[in-house]
Amino acid sequence: MYKFTTCLLIIGTITLTGLPSCKKDYTCVCKTTSGYTYNSEIKTTKKKAKSFCSDQETSTKTCTLQ
DSSP: OHHHHHHHHHHHHHHHHHGGGOOEEEEEEEEETTSOEEEEEEEEOHHHHHHHHHHTOBTTEEEEEO
8 A cells, every 4th residue: 555655746746847847839919019919839737838928029019828
């Protein structure tokens, strides 16, 4: 019984630590003040995708992550 419980605990820990870092496809949609819209598709974590999208913004361009 002890080995079974230990095994479940190890598997559960590995599974839970891997979930938040899953890479997915995200789209950064940017619109310029002149009306031009473009999309950037990236495969990364949500945190990095948000950072990438906010880095694309300028005084004439606004970007949102979708």
